[in-house]
Amino acid sequence: MGRAEIWSRSVEQTACYVNELPKLPVPPLERTLQKYEKTLRPLLNEHEQERLHKIVERFGAPGGLGPKLQLYLLDRREKTDxxxxxxxxxxxxxxYREPIPVNCNPGMVMPPRRFTTILDVARFAARLVDAALDHKEVLNWKGLEVERATSREPGQPLCMAQYYRILGACRIPGRTRDSQYVAPPPRNGEQLAEHIIVICRSQLYCVPVQAGDRGRLTEDEICSQLLYILDDAPCLPNPPPVGFLTGWKRSLWAEARADLMKDEINQRNLDLIVKSLLVLCLDEALPNTFNCRLPRGGKGHAAGARDETNLAHQMLHGGGSAHNSANRWFDKTIQLIVSGDGACGLCYEHSNAEGGAVIQLVEKLWKHAESLPLSSEVPNGGHLPPPERLEWTLEPADLKRIEEAGAVLDNLIKDLDFQVYRFTGYGKDFIKSCKVSPDVYLQLALQLAYYRLYGKLTATYESASIRRFRLGRVDCIRSATPEALAWVAAMAQPKEDDIGNKKVTFHLVSDEKKLLLWGEAVAAQTAEMVDNILGQGIDNHLLGLRQAARETSPTAATPLPEIFTDPTYRLANKFLLSTSQVATSGNSFMGYGPVEPDGYGASYNPKGDSIVFCLSAFWSSEVTSTSRFAQALEESLNAMQALLLRPS
Structure with a gap:
């Protein structure tokens, strides 16, 4: 069978699966409004709940604005995928207009390698690139196997579109809105030219790795190109760190980029970066003492080997202007990071794909790179021209912008309170033995931990995959349910307290009652999760109604409906707890920053007998602390186990 025939059949098969994917439904308006009121109930007092009810009632009344906007969305559904x-x-x-490192871009830590020579570094990195080229070839021929749902109506095909938007993709800043570049697929039988961008000691190099007419470089040839870079970059004076601009506020970066593009050399450089397959960052190690500011109530970094929190900082942002942040191009969807001391990982721009798709790709690359021992034989690539080092034409105004961007990035990094916390008391094996979904269990653990610290719940974001639908990405599972509030309040009640010389004993909730409340909280969280993955979440729907109001308003000055201008809407979308499950198959993990100044980021990765949490906050906040949150999590997880193991 010829390759063109394979391509044709593969495209036909993929198109078939795409066509059989249903369109994302528009949930019933009345149901969304009821759920919206319910999700705000734990966050509002009775007076505020009554006021919200009247606002929602007016919006959803027959003949009112809500039903008209619903019809607009139903019509839009018919006309779009x-x-x-x-x-x-x-x-x-x-x-989004703020800097994307920390705030948007996740970082992934892979198990550290042991490099003894610079050849080891080049060889391992070359294998990653070689594996990426293998994967891109599969993408070019539309050869990815279509995934299918494993639960909740199992067997349904899942949308694979985002898998094709990872390699060769880049975010491009705009003054008011960014855009995306995604490499176009090849025409029938065409072999595309491919190149990567390698950044070492702040120097950017373009390395062609596949020519349209001569095929692709071998692993040895890629290795020789990387060896040249590792030898060349340290001998050069430090260049202006243009990469800092990608960590600046988006509108400022857009203005700076527009000025850079006025020069033909700069324009070509930017075009090469945008259209590259990926960026490979050849880093220097962060010192053990990096970000060793004592966590509130916790301990500093241990002496000796770098700890996991230190490694995570390197992958998230590079460490600032004194370390590796100029070794980044934060707009690029995939930035593979290989450090001379063996630290390895990824920083990725989030707009093109979710963590699951990216993790799957990165683990595939690492599995290939680790499959064979590193060869000590120096590769022979002498017939190849050396990689092209990108040089920039910079005016004083450009240099000033780079300096300002670096200062903003440094301040953001200094403000990041980040901690990798491994809970070793138990893992998903125990949770499953309790007949509870690990995701549901850990979401409720996060609610209990937050309540222990603050005596209340907050709007909580958890990403829910909606890939059962055409072009589906995510909706929001809201974990702060009324049922969760009732359970955490019972779990966190004090047993007794001293007021002056008088001891006050509280009316305790029995364990039987706590278990009953636990069952109700689990059921509510499970229902919320299922609703979302089946396309019945409320957040995308409310967003659609808001945008429909804007698109159908008589003038730009027409105010939005009250439901979207009332303070309760801001409260509902102020996610002081931003969470997601980012499961990995090995000992790797992924984390990200908080989305609010006084909020937490909390990714979790359940293993058989442990759970890896990546917790983030900002030091500048007077109310948050990852060390205190980790302690509250540990107490909560232990209390939950004790409750579920109590003698019957």
Whole structure:
């Protein structure tokens, strides 16, 4: 069978699966409004709940604005593949104006390697690139196996679109809204030219790795190109760190980029970066003492080997201007990071794909790179021209912008309170033995931990995959349910307290009652999760209604409906707890920053007998602390186990 025939059959098969994917539904308006009121109930007092009810009632009344906007969305659903996708993408990512490192880009830590020579570094990195080229070839021929749902109506095909938007993709800053570049697929039988960008000691190099007419470089040839860079970059004076601009506020970076593009050399450089397959960052190690500011109530970094928190900082942002942050191009979807001391990982721009798709790719690359021992034989690539080092034409105004961007990035990094916390008391094996979904269990653990610290719940974001639908990405599972509040309040009640010389004993909730409340909280969280993955979440729907109001308003000055201008809407979308499950198959993990100044980021990765949490906050906040949150999590997880193991 010829390759063109394979391509044709593969495209046909993929198209078949795409066509059989249903369109994302528009949930019933009345149900969304009821759920919206319910999700705010734990966050509002009775007076505020009554006021919200009247606002919602007016919005959803027959003949009111809500039903008209619902019809607009239903019409949009008929005319588009996914009525919510553009709304969601713009609102979640492309309209965002703050710096994307820490705030948006996750970092992934892979198990550290042991490099003894510079050849080891080049050889391992070359294998990663070689594996990426293998994967890109599969993408070019539309050869990815279509995944299918494993639960909740199992067997349904899942949308694979985001898997094709990872390699060769880049975010491009705009003054008011960013855009995305995604490499076009090859025409029938065409072999595309491919190149990567390698950054070492702040120097950017373009390395062609596949020519349209001569095929691709071998692993040895890629290795020889990387050896040249590792030898060349340390001998050069430090260049202006242009990469800092990608960590600046988006509108400022857009203005700076527009000025850079006025020069033909700069324009070509930027085009090469945008259209590269990926960026490979050849880093220097962060010192053990990096970010060793004592956590509140915790301990500093241990002496000796770098700890996991230190490694995570390197992958998230590079360590600032004194370390590796100029070795980044934060707009690029995939930045593979290989450090001379063996630290390895990834920083990725989030707008093109979710963590699951990216983790799957990165683990595939690492599995290939680790499959064979590193060869000590020096590769022979002498017939190749050396990689092209990118040089920039910079005016004084450009240099000033780079300096300002670096200062903003440094301040952001200094403010990041980040901790990798491994809970070793138990893991998903125990949780499953309790007949509870690990995701549901850990979401409730996070609610209990937050309540222990603050005596209340907060709007909580958990990403829910909606890949059962055409172009589906995510909706929001809201874990702060009324049922969760009732359970955490019972679990966190004090047993007794001293007031002056008088001892006060509280009316304790029995364990039987706690278990009953636990069952109700589990059921509510499970229902919320299922609703979301089946396309019945409320966040995309409310966003769609808001955007529909804007698109149908008589003038730009027409105010939005009250439901979207009332303070309760801001409260509902102020996610002081931003969470997601980022499961990995090995000993790797992924984390990210908080989305609010006084909030937490909390990713979790359940293993058989442990749970890895990546907790983040900002030091500048007077109310948050990852060390205190980790302690509250430990207490909560232990209390939950004790409750579920109590003698019957």
């Amino acid at each position: 996914n009525w919510a996708y553009e709304y969601w993408l713009n609102d979640m990512y492309l309209n």
